[in-house]
Amino acid sequence: MKERLMNRIGWYGVFVVGVICGLNACQEGLEPDEEVVVYENDFSGENPQEIRNGRLRSFDGTSVLGNYNNEEIAVQVDNLPSHKMLKVTVDLLLHDSWDGNAGPSGGPDIWYLNVDDQPLVNATFSNQPCESTWCLSQSYPDPYGRHNDPKTAALETELPGLCQYADSLGWTTKYSISKIIRHKGDQVTVVCGDKTVQKHLNSSQICDESWSLSNIKVSLVE
Ligand SMILES: [Ca+2]
Ligand SMILES: [Ca+2]
Numbered sequence: 001m002k003e004r005l006m007n008r009i010g011w012y013g014v015f016v017v018g019v020i021c022g023l024n025a026c027q028e029g030l031e032p033d034e035e036v037v038v039y040e041n042d043f044s045g046e047n048p049q050e051i052r053n054g055r056l057r058s059f060d061g062t063s064v065l066g067n068y069n070n071e072e073i074a075v076q077v078d079n080l081p082s083h084k085m086l087k088v089t090v091d092l093l094l095h096d097s098w099d100g101n102a103g104p105s106g107g108p109d110i111w112y113l114n115v116d117d118q119p120l121v122n123a124t125f126s127n128q129p130c131e132s133t134w135c136l137s138q139s140y141p142d143p144y145g146r147h148n149d150p151k152t153a154a155l156e157t158e159l160p161g162l163c164q165y166a167d168s169l170g171w172t173t174k175y176s177i178s179k180i181i182r183h184k185g186d187q188v189t190v191v192c193g194d195k196t197v198q199k200h201l202n203s204s205q206i207c208d209e210s211w212s213l214s215n216i217k218v219s220l221v222e
Pocket of ligand 2: 097098099105106107108109196197198209
Protein backbone atom coordinates (compact mmCIF):
# COMPACT_ATOMS: atom_id res chain seq x y z
CA MET A 1 0.00 0.00 0.00
CA LYS A 2 2.77 2.36 1.06
CA GLU A 3 4.82 1.41 -1.99
CA ARG A 4 1.85 2.00 -4.28
CA LEU A 5 1.31 5.45 -2.71
CA MET A 6 4.98 6.35 -3.28
CA ASN A 7 4.68 5.22 -6.86
CA ARG A 8 1.68 7.48 -7.34
CA ILE A 9 3.52 10.46 -5.78
CA GLY A 10 6.51 9.69 -7.98
CA TRP A 11 4.50 9.67 -11.18
CA TYR A 12 2.62 12.78 -10.05
CA GLY A 13 5.99 14.51 -9.51
CA VAL A 14 7.12 13.57 -13.03
CA PHE A 15 3.81 14.91 -14.39
CA VAL A 16 4.20 18.25 -12.54
CA VAL A 17 7.82 18.68 -13.75
CA GLY A 18 6.66 17.82 -17.26
CA VAL A 19 3.99 20.53 -17.20
CA ILE A 20 6.40 23.16 -15.77
CA CYS A 21 9.04 22.28 -18.36
CA GLY A 22 6.45 22.48 -21.10
CA LEU A 23 5.46 25.98 -20.03
CA ASN A 24 8.97 27.32 -19.35
CA ALA A 25 11.05 25.49 -21.96
CA CYS A 26 13.15 23.52 -19.44
CA GLN A 27 16.72 23.00 -20.59
CA GLU A 28 19.45 20.61 -19.62
CA GLY A 29 22.78 22.33 -18.93
CA LEU A 30 23.71 25.97 -18.63
CA GLU A 31 23.02 29.07 -20.69
CA PRO A 32 25.70 30.10 -23.22
CA ASP A 33 28.49 32.17 -21.56
CA GLU A 34 27.32 31.04 -18.14
CA GLU A 35 30.10 29.79 -15.85
CA VAL A 36 29.33 28.05 -12.59
CA VAL A 37 32.25 27.67 -10.19
CA VAL A 38 31.98 24.29 -8.45
CA TYR A 39 35.34 24.35 -6.68
CA GLU A 40 37.91 27.03 -5.94
CA ASN A 41 40.75 27.29 -3.47
CA ASP A 42 43.37 30.04 -3.17
CA PHE A 43 44.92 28.24 -0.17
CA SER A 44 44.53 31.23 2.15
CA GLY A 45 42.45 29.14 4.57
CA GLU A 46 42.82 25.88 6.48
CA ASN A 47 44.85 22.90 5.31
CA PRO A 48 42.74 21.54 2.44
CA GLN A 49 41.49 18.13 3.61
CA GLU A 50 39.77 17.50 0.29
CA ILE A 51 43.07 17.49 -1.59
CA ARG A 52 44.96 14.20 -1.64
CA ASN A 53 48.58 14.86 -0.61
CA GLY A 54 47.63 18.50 0.08
CA ARG A 55 49.90 20.62 2.25
CA LEU A 56 50.39 24.34 2.68
CA ARG A 57 53.47 26.51 2.96
CA SER A 58 54.27 30.17 2.55
CA PHE A 59 55.93 31.60 -0.51
CA ASP A 60 56.65 35.27 -1.21
CA GLY A 61 54.26 36.40 1.52
CA THR A 62 51.28 34.21 0.54
CA SER A 63 50.06 30.73 1.39
CA VAL A 64 50.38 28.17 -1.41
CA LEU A 65 49.76 24.46 -1.90
CA GLY A 66 53.20 22.94 -2.01
CA ASN A 67 55.92 22.49 -2.53
CA TYR A 68 56.31 19.21 -4.45
CA ASN A 69 58.92 17.22 -6.33
CA ASN A 70 58.09 13.97 -8.13
CA GLU A 71 54.70 13.97 -6.42
CA GLU A 72 51.03 14.23 -7.28
CA ILE A 73 48.07 16.02 -5.77
CA ALA A 74 44.43 15.27 -6.58
CA VAL A 75 41.10 16.91 -5.88
CA GLN A 76 37.75 15.24 -6.51
CA VAL A 77 34.63 17.36 -6.91
CA ASP A 78 31.27 15.61 -6.45
CA ASN A 79 27.60 16.40 -7.08
CA LEU A 80 28.15 18.41 -10.26
CA PRO A 81 25.00 19.83 -11.83
CA SER A 82 24.18 18.88 -15.42
CA HIS A 83 26.74 20.28 -17.87
CA LYS A 84 28.48 19.66 -21.18
CA MET A 85 31.82 21.44 -20.77
CA LEU A 86 34.16 21.84 -17.87
CA LYS A 87 36.94 24.40 -17.27
CA VAL A 88 39.94 23.83 -15.04
CA THR A 89 42.30 26.69 -14.16
CA VAL A 90 45.45 26.32 -12.07
CA ASP A 91 47.93 29.02 -11.10
CA LEU A 92 51.24 27.18 -11.12
CA LEU A 93 54.50 28.28 -9.49
CA LEU A 94 57.70 26.60 -10.69
CA HIS A 95 60.50 27.11 -8.19
CA ASP A 96 64.26 27.06 -8.70
CA SER A 97 66.27 25.32 -11.42
CA TRP A 98 63.75 23.64 -13.77
CA ASP A 99 65.74 22.45 -16.79
CA GLY A 100 63.06 21.97 -19.46
CA ASN A 101 64.04 19.58 -22.23
CA ALA A 102 67.58 19.10 -20.92
CA GLY A 103 68.85 15.58 -20.57
CA PRO A 104 69.91 13.11 -19.49
CA SER A 105 71.25 14.20 -16.07
CA GLY A 106 69.27 17.44 -15.69
CA GLY A 107 65.97 16.63 -17.38
CA PRO A 108 63.52 16.37 -18.90
CA ASP A 109 61.54 18.24 -16.23
CA ILE A 110 57.84 17.56 -16.87
CA TRP A 111 54.77 18.97 -15.13
CA TYR A 112 51.34 17.53 -15.94
CA LEU A 113 47.63 18.11 -15.44
CA ASN A 114 45.11 15.28 -15.87
CA VAL A 115 41.33 15.49 -15.64
CA ASP A 116 39.62 12.11 -15.14
CA ASP A 117 42.79 10.41 -16.48
CA GLN A 118 42.69 12.58 -19.62
CA PRO A 119 46.06 14.33 -20.03
CA LEU A 120 45.53 18.07 -20.63
CA VAL A 121 49.08 19.25 -19.98
CA ASN A 122 52.24 17.14 -20.28
CA ALA A 123 54.99 19.64 -20.88
CA THR A 124 58.53 20.54 -19.89
CA PHE A 125 59.32 23.82 -18.14
CA SER A 126 62.61 25.69 -17.88
CA ASN A 127 63.65 28.47 -15.49
CA GLN A 128 67.14 28.61 -16.94
CA PRO A 129 68.68 31.58 -18.70
CA CYS A 130 68.58 31.56 -22.48
CA GLU A 131 71.55 32.98 -24.37
CA SER A 132 72.88 32.37 -27.84
CA THR A 133 75.54 30.02 -26.52
CA TRP A 134 73.46 28.21 -23.90
CA CYS A 135 69.69 27.84 -23.75
CA LEU A 136 67.72 25.11 -22.03
CA SER A 137 64.44 25.12 -23.95
CA GLN A 138 61.02 24.05 -22.67
CA SER A 139 58.06 22.59 -24.55
CA TYR A 140 55.26 24.59 -22.85
CA PRO A 141 52.82 25.82 -24.10
CA ASP A 142 53.23 22.83 -26.43
CA PRO A 143 53.40 19.20 -25.30
CA TYR A 144 56.71 17.53 -24.40
CA GLY A 145 58.74 17.06 -27.57
CA ARG A 146 58.59 20.65 -28.79
CA HIS A 147 61.09 23.46 -28.21
CA ASN A 148 60.24 26.94 -26.94
CA ASP A 149 62.31 29.48 -25.01
CA PRO A 150 62.37 29.20 -21.20
CA LYS A 151 59.36 30.86 -19.49
CA THR A 152 57.32 31.08 -22.72
CA ALA A 153 53.68 32.02 -21.95
CA ALA A 154 54.45 32.77 -18.29
CA LEU A 155 52.36 35.20 -16.25
CA GLU A 156 55.21 36.33 -13.97
CA THR A 157 58.93 35.74 -14.41
CA GLU A 158 60.64 37.81 -11.73
CA LEU A 159 59.54 36.06 -8.55
CA PRO A 160 62.20 34.83 -6.09
CA GLY A 161 63.31 31.20 -5.94
CA LEU A 162 62.21 29.02 -3.05
CA CYS A 163 65.21 26.94 -1.94
CA GLN A 164 68.23 26.56 -4.20
CA TYR A 165 67.82 30.14 -5.38
CA ALA A 166 65.89 31.50 -2.39
CA ASP A 167 65.63 35.27 -2.55
CA SER A 168 67.18 35.47 -6.04
CA LEU A 169 64.66 37.05 -8.39
CA GLY A 170 63.76 35.22 -11.59
CA TRP A 171 63.89 31.72 -10.13
CA THR A 172 60.17 31.18 -9.65
CA THR A 173 57.94 31.42 -12.72
CA LYS A 174 54.16 31.69 -12.51
CA TYR A 175 51.78 30.33 -15.15
CA SER A 176 47.99 30.53 -15.25
CA ILE A 177 46.92 27.39 -17.11
CA SER A 178 43.30 27.10 -18.22
CA LYS A 179 41.77 24.17 -20.11
CA ILE A 180 38.20 23.55 -21.30
CA ILE A 181 37.07 20.00 -22.08
CA ARG A 182 33.87 18.15 -22.94
CA HIS A 183 32.69 16.47 -19.77
CA LYS A 184 29.66 14.56 -18.53
CA GLY A 185 28.78 13.01 -15.22
CA ASP A 186 28.41 14.32 -11.69
CA GLN A 187 32.00 13.85 -10.56
CA VAL A 188 35.44 15.04 -11.70
CA THR A 189 38.98 14.39 -10.51
CA VAL A 190 41.80 16.86 -11.20
CA VAL A 191 45.37 15.61 -10.82
CA CYS A 192 48.58 17.69 -10.95
CA GLY A 193 52.07 16.28 -10.72
CA ASP A 194 55.64 16.33 -11.93
CA LYS A 195 58.30 13.99 -13.27
CA THR A 196 61.56 15.83 -12.87
CA VAL A 197 65.10 14.52 -13.26
CA GLN A 198 68.17 15.76 -11.40
CA LYS A 199 71.20 13.54 -10.99
CA HIS A 200 74.56 14.32 -9.29
CA LEU A 201 73.00 16.56 -6.65
CA ASN A 202 74.72 18.39 -3.82
CA SER A 203 71.35 19.27 -2.23
CA SER A 204 67.96 17.53 -2.13
CA GLN A 205 65.96 17.21 -5.35
CA ILE A 206 63.04 19.22 -3.94
CA CYS A 207 65.46 22.07 -3.22
CA ASP A 208 66.78 21.92 -6.78
CA GLU A 209 63.39 22.14 -8.50
CA SER A 210 59.81 22.03 -7.23
CA TRP A 211 56.30 23.39 -7.82
CA SER A 212 53.35 24.83 -5.92
CA LEU A 213 49.84 26.00 -6.75
CA SER A 214 48.51 29.42 -5.71
CA ASN A 215 44.98 28.77 -7.01
CA ILE A 216 42.83 25.99 -8.44
CA LYS A 217 39.38 26.51 -9.92
CA VAL A 218 36.89 24.12 -11.52
CA SER A 219 33.85 25.52 -13.27
CA LEU A 220 31.09 24.33 -15.55
CA VAL A 221 30.64 26.14 -18.85
CA GLU A 222 27.61 25.34 -21.05
CA1 LIG B 1 67.65 21.58 -11.89
CA1 LIG C 1 66.01 18.90 -13.61
